[in-house]
Amino acid sequence: MSDARDTGLTLDPKYDRDGLITAVVTDVDSGDVLMVAHMNAQALALTVETGFAHFWSRSRQSLWKKGESSGHMLAVRDIRIDCDQDAVWVKAVPAGPTCHTGARSCFFRRVTAEGLTPVDAEA
């Protein structure tokens, strides 16, 4: 079962105790990581079916179509799953800033030995 999950061609997500897998979204053009969130089975299925990224909001405990309120949807171009099937990589075209702060990417700060430093949005 472990081998089948690791190398086979059957979708068999390894959901955690909350029924979630990790979802990483990158910008299909720049390759930048835009956000990291979580998907339950329904969010993954809707992402595959509709071509727009859906997640499970742990804070709101509800299904969440990214951009449903802001309009900043993520149009999916490719979905990959990792070896142990507990994470997916979504390549997307963002319709606007992905971060709730208004930043293009949620990863707008660099970690250094001295603390955090802001990263130029276009860097």
Add this chain to the structure above:
Amino acid sequence: MSDARDTGLTLDPKYDRDGLITAVVTDVDSGDVLMVAHMNAQALALTVETGFAHFWSRSRQSLWKKGESSGHMLAVRDIRIDCDQDAVWVKAVPAGPTCHTGARSCFFRRVTAEGLTPVDAEA
């Protein structure tokens, strides 16, 4: 506190109930996502200090320097943290295949409505 964590310049990781944050590693040259794993405070500190990616292995319940047995270390070029500080993005130069299966990236399968399909390693 929430605002400070979201937009400030103080490193204040939001560890989950297991003391972990999510770590996404991309290839600094190709931009491809190589792997997704987890870090505890010690793994994050060692990654920043040593310049080589360290993780917390949930299956082995131990600190894990990536490549310590395989030699396929991840030389860190940049570390970013996301808005709510529960995920880091590590840009790295991989010394070899990142996946335990021997694949360059753990994300070697595409998710489609019909199941999984293999992705050309160089695609």
